[in-house]
Amino acid sequence: xxxVEDWAExxxxxxxxxxxxxxxxxxxxxxxxxxxxxxxxxxxxxxxRAPKGSIVDAAEPRIRELLEVWPDxxxxxxxxxxxxxxxxxxLRDRVRELKxxxxxxxxxxxTVHEPGELVQCDLxxxxxAIPLGLGRTGCxxxxxxxxxxxxxxxxxxxxxxxxxxxxxxxxxxxxxxxxRVHHS
Numbered sequence: 001x002x003x004v005e006d007w008a009e010x011x012x013x014x015x016x017x018x019x020x021x022x023x024x025x026x027x028x029x030x031x032x033x034x035x036x037x038x039x040x041x042x043x044x045x046x047x048x049r050a051p052k053g054s055i056v057d058a059a060e061p062r063i064r065e066l067l068e069v070w071p072d073x074x075x076x077x078x079x080x081x082x083x084x085x086x087x088x089x090x091l092r093d094r095v096r097e098l099k100x101x102x103x104x105x106x107x108x109x110x111t112v113h114e115p116g117e118l119v120q121c122d123l124x125x126x127x128x129a130i131p132l133g134l135g136r137t138g139c140x141x142x143x144x145x146x147x148x149x150x151x152x153x154x155x156x157x158x159x160x161x162x163x164x165x166x167x168x169x170x171x172x173x174x175x176x177x178x179x180r181v182h183h184s
Contacts, residue, residue: 002034007045010038055086056094063098071102118150124157 002010006028013019013027014035021039025032038045056063059082066078073081075095079088124144129137142159149155 001045001047002030002038004044006030007038007041010035014039054090054094056084056091059084059091060094060098063095064101067095067098067102071099071104113150115151120148120150122146 009028010024013024014021019027021032021035025035028035062082063078066073066081075088075092078095079091084091122145124146126139126142126144129139132138144157144159146155146157
């Protein structure tokens with residue numbers, strides 16, 4: 001392999017001084033094939049050692065199988081599952097590299113609700129005019145209870161008087177009944 005200085009000199013002689021490849025090879029004492037490669041390449045030569053194998057290479061298919069099912073599995077658990085008897089550093093580094101190919105699933109996309117299983121209830125205090133019916137809008141002193149079913153996404157709302165003792169008592173009674181029914 002030639003040095004970077006030789007590579008630069010070959011290119012200078014060939015391009016700036018228009019020297020033929022045979023003359024460059026004779027002047028620098030290197031083969032014509034090496035001169036041709038240096039003239040043709042657009043980057044200086046760089047020594048690269050051929051990659052040696054790793055002790056983890058044999059277990060990589062099994063590691064990939066495990067990460068495909070459990071993408072956030074720690075390297076220590078991977079080590080137990082594949083049954084290796086060697087050091088952890090090389091395995092930990094390889095698992096870290098391979099985990100980039102297996103991002104964990106989004107938790108929101110894994111959520112599944114059966115019909116009738118879940119309803120989300122929220123209270124809404126309308127800050128602006130809302131439709132009251134018959135083409136009228138207004139800002140009544142009400143509290144709106146909004147319920148959304150988790151399975152069907154069905155939405156229901158109920159308007160409750162806001163500044164009335166009965167409305168807060170009504171909400172407490174409903175909450176107590178809900179707890180008794182669903183938590184006993």
